[in-house]
Amino acid sequence: MKEVATVCARDCYDTCALIITLDEAEQILSIKGDKKNPVTRGFTCPRGARDHERLYNNRVEAPFLRQGDRFEQTDWNTALSLVSRKLGEILNEHGPQAVLYLDYAGNTGLLTGAFPQRLWNAIGATQTDWALCSASGHEALSLHYGCSYGTTPLELLSVNLVVFWGFNAAVSSPHMWALARQARKSRGTRIVVIDPRESRTATDADLWIQPRPGTDVALAYGIINYLVQNSQVDLDFIKEWTHGFEELKVEASKWTPERTELITGVAWKHIQELGEAYGNLEPSATMIGIGLQKCDQGADQVRAVSFIPALLGLHRGFFYSNGDSFSINQRLISGRALADRAPRIVQQVALADLAKHREFKLIYVSGMNPAMTLPNQNDFREGISSREVFVVVHETHWTKTAQYADAVLPAPTYLEKDDLVVPWSHNYVQYSNGAVRPITDSRSEIWVMQEIAKRLRLTEDWLYEDPWEAVGLALQDAFEEGSLESLRSGAMLKLKRKPRNGYPTPSGKIEFRSSRAVEMGSNPLPTQTPLGIPKGNLILLTSATPKYTSTQFQEVYGAIPAVVLVNSEDAERLSIENGDIVELSNDRGEVKVKATISNTVPEGIVWSPRQSEGLAGKPQNCLMSSNPQEIGRGPRFNSTTVTISKH
Numbered sequence: 001m002k003e004v005a006t007v008c009a010r011d012c013y014d015t016c017a018l019i020i021t022l023d024e025a026e027q028i029l030s031i032k033g034d035k036k037n038p039v040t041r042g043f044t045c046p047r048g049a050r051d052h053e054r055l056y057n058n059r060v061e062a063p064f065l066r067q068g069d070r071f072e073q074t075d076w077n078t079a080l081s082l083v084s085r086k087l088g089e090i091l092n093e094h095g096p097q098a099v100l101y102l103d104y105a106g107n108t109g110l111l112t113g114a115f116p117q118r119l120w121n122a123i124g125a126t127q128t129d130w131a132l133c134s135a136s137g138h139e140a141l142s143l144h145y146g147c148s149y150g151t152t153p154l155e156l157l158s159v160n161l162v163v164f165w166g167f168n169a170a171v172s173s174p175h176m177w178a179l180a181r182q183a184r185k186s187r188g189t190r191i192v193v194i195d196p197r198e199s200r201t202a203t204d205a206d207l208w209i210q211p212r213p214g215t216d217v218a219l220a221y222g223i224i225n226y227l228v229q230n231s232q233v234d235l236d237f238i239k240e241w242t243h244g245f246e247e248l249k250v251e252a253s254k255w256t257p258e259r260t261e262l263i264t265g266v267a268w269k270h271i272q273e274l275g276e277a278y279g280n281l282e283p284s285a286t287m288i289g290i291g292l293q294k295c296d297q298g299a300d301q302v303r304a305v306s307f308i309p310a311l312l313g314l315h316r317g318f319f320y321s322n323g324d325s326f327s328i329n330q331r332l333i334s335g336r337a338l339a340d341r342a343p344r345i346v347q348q349v350a351l352a353d354l355a356k357h358r359e360f361k362l363i364y365v366s367g368m369n370p371a372m373t374l375p376n377q378n379d380f381r382e383g384i385s386s387r388e389v390f391v392v393v394h395e396t397h398w399t400k401t402a403q404y405a406d407a408v409l410p411a412p413t414y415l416e417k418d419d420l421v422v423p424w425s426h427n428y429v430q431y432s433n434g435a436v437r438p439i440t441d442s443r444s445e446i447w448v449m450q451e452i453a454k455r456l457r458l459t460e461d462w463l464y465e466d467p468w469e470a471v472g473l474a475l476q477d478a479f480e481e482g483s484l485e486s487l488r489s490g491a492m493l494k495l496k497r498k499p500r501n502g503y504p505t506p507s508g509k510i511e512f513r514s515s516r517a518v519e520m521g522s523n524p525l526p527t528q529t530p531l532g533i534p535k536g537n538l539i540l541l542t543s544a545t546p547k548y549t550s551t552q553f554q555e556v557y558g559a560i561p562a563v564v565l566v567n568s569e570d571a572e573r574l575s576i577e578n579g580d581i582v583e584l585s586n587d588r589g590e591v592k593v594k595a596t597i598s599n600t601v602p603e604g605i606v607w608s609p610r611q612s613e614g615l616a617g618k619p620q621n622c623l624m625s626s627n628p629q630e631i632g633r634g635p636r637f638n639s640t641t642v643t644i645s646k647h
């Protein structure tokens with residue numbers, strides 16, 4: 001038996017340190033959370049624990065090229081020669097604008113995700129703004145705080161109130177959830193959850209507040225009004241550290257109990273209860289979920305909620321994502337800082353429209369399954385099905401996107417290669433050791449990009465640099481103590497964090513009234529916009545579930561269930577019974593799913609696990625809008641409206 005230390009590379013709040021146990025034949029026996037890491041604390045989620053089962057299931061075994069409707073296996077040289085020839089031709093004929101490098105966070109390792117971007121930066125290919133997940137929330141926080149970092153997971157152990165706001169942590173961040181529960185056990189910390197439906201996290205909360213989706217600006221203003229009226233705000237802190245309080249006060253005063261109740265659907269007594277908790281249970285942590293910002297009002301919801309901790313006198317007393325509190329030169333690793341031109345950046349959320357209009361002649365996909373996860377799938381799939389577009393997919397598994405490819409290249413999973421994963425909630429880093437030798441004829445992302453670069457006769461020496469040299473340089477000021485060398489010899493290091501009271505806004509203070517928002521043509525203070533639900537429609541919420549990471553782990557746990565939860569009142573009105581096959585439809589598409597009657601969703605709202613495929617093979621995301629939000633260009637998944645009818 002042998003043990004190997006690595007780090008889970010999933011796009012996840014928790015970035016677990018893992019201990020992999022192998023038998024004599026180098027087969028993985030188990031994956032366990034490392035006890036040494038104070039956030040991982042010896043356990044994993046249901047995905048981490050069974051990740052090795054994905055190694056042997058549905059893998060891309062070798063390079064494949066499309067021959068009509070089929071794929072034919074080939075060797076690396078043939079595949080790469082074809083890909084490089086196509087790339088060269090398109091660069092010559094149409095320029096780098098016509099080439100799209102479409103990557104995302106399937107593996108967050110610096111060697112898998114960041115360094116291979118060097119090829120695309122060298123040729124100046126089009127890239128995306130990476131706004132599919134959390135960008136609107138980042139931009140929202142930046143408007144008022146300059147950047148988005150805040151409180152850290154271990155601080156949950158020393159607060160008296162934790163508010164999970166649009167954040168289903170019991171499912172999406174099991175380790176932060178465990179820390180909050182430990183605080184409840186050891187010091188009586190109160191846990192509040194704000195969610196329109198009874199999520200797993202809501203079920204286990206001390207107080208669950210249930211606003212209508214998309215009304216959290218109103219809810220936050222109602223709470224702010226309560227805090228101001230009841231003299232629960234820290235006027236000294238506000239005077240010293242903030243800007244625009246008078247205007248905020250005027251805006252909040254408009255959110256009377258009656259008006260707040262009317263818009264949010266939350267009884268004032270609950271708002272009062274939360275206001276009291278915020279006022280009395282200091283210090284608090286306001287945990288802003290990515291789920292809060294994926295709707296029409298998403299950015300404004302994050303803006304409004306983020307004011308509460310500042311009014312209470314806390315420096316960055318919210319959590320959203322701490323990536324920007326570290327000193328890591330990402331642009332050096334990705335080559336963005338080395339290239340002689342800036343690439344064209346397109347909106348990731350709007351890709352369906354661009355693909356449909358044949359904006360790109362070649363799309364190279366890595367670390368993403370866009371033919372399931374992007375909004376407006378009918379248009380996106382029409383675009384990538386076109387014979388005018390050459391699609392390359394570098395993947396570990398046969399995904400839906402791979403089915404649309406002209407060339408499919410096999411990639412090693414994180415269990416099959418060395419890497420370095422930087423967390424975005426906590427600050428503990430460890431070296432990721434490959435646990436097993438590659439099982440398929442896969443090649444790493446770096447190897448592939450360098451082979452393509454050679455075939456294109458690119459001469460930039462930074463394309464062929466040893467990636468660990470680049471990572472070492474990019475992280476030279478990153479650690480509290482130690483270096484990349486100590487990491488490589490097995491140490492767990494801590495990343496240095498920027499000070500909590502640093503506010504890189506134009507005024508250097510927390511700006512309740514955002515001068516940058518005014519410059520951008522947005523409202524200086526967040527505003528509650530109407531929901532705009534067409535008559536007879538319901539709001540469709542979709543969110544993360546315990547056994548899947550987006551579309552991954554179907555190889556282990558089977559297909560993501562094609563189900564929709566419907567409230568019993570709606571079901572009765574629509575004559576839907578438990579187990580009926582129903583059609584969800586809107587002007588973008590229709591999806592067949594099985595109905596489950598459940599009062600975990602309120603009337604007027606239905607819920608489905610995210611990124612599933614309907615029973616008739618249509619992806620859920622054909623229902624979703626590809627119109628990005630104004631602030632941050634993020635998605636609007638949770639503002640999707642549908643009619644529902646029995647099939």
Ligand SMILES: Nc1nc2c(c(=O)[nH]1)N[C@H]1C(S)=C(S)[C@@H](COP(=O)(O)OP(=O)(O)OC[C@H]3O[C@@H](n4cnc5c(=O)[nH]c(N)nc54)[C@H](O)[C@@H]3O)O[C@H]1N2
Pocket residue numbers: 011104105106107112132133134290294366367368369370373374394395396397399411412413414445542543544549550551552610611620621624637
């Ligand atoms: N309806 C709806 N849709 C949504 C959302 C929603 O809330 N509702 N949320 C959105 C959000 S938040 C996100 S983050 C996106 C996620 O969208 P995606 O990033 O497309 O999600 P995944 O399905 O995880 O795709 C990652 C892919 O990377 C591959 N991969 C894993 N490891 C490696 C590796 O080492 N190398 C390579 N080359 N590939 C690897 C995996 O096999 C997988 O196919 O989806 C968005 N879509």
Ligand SMILES: Nc1nc2c(c(=O)[nH]1)N[C@H]1C(S)=C(S)[C@@H](COP(=O)(O)OP(=O)(O)OC[C@H]3O[C@@H](n4cnc5c(=O)[nH]c(N)nc54)[C@H](O)[C@@H]3O)O[C@H]1N2
Pocket residue numbers: 011012013133165166167168169171172173194195196197199211212213214215216288289290291292295541542543544545546547548549550638
């Ligand atoms: N198990 C698991 N964990 C994951 C992932 C996964 O796929 N599976 N994916 C990772 C990724 S990529 C992401 S982005 C995160 C996402 O994880 P979270 O940040 O928790 O976000 P979601 O799961 O999208 O939504 C959280 C909750 O927000 C609620 N919600 C929706 N709209 C509103 C609203 O307007 N107001 C309020 N107050 N609540 C609302 C939803 O009902 C849902 O319960 O999880 C990460 N962790």
Ligand code: SF4
Pocket residue numbers: 008009010012013014015016044045046047048049174175549
């Ligand atoms: S997916 Fe998240 S919670 Fe699960 S093992 Fe990986 S880092 Fe930990």
Ligand SMILES: [Mo]
Pocket residue numbers: 011132133134290
């Ligand atoms: Mo995400």
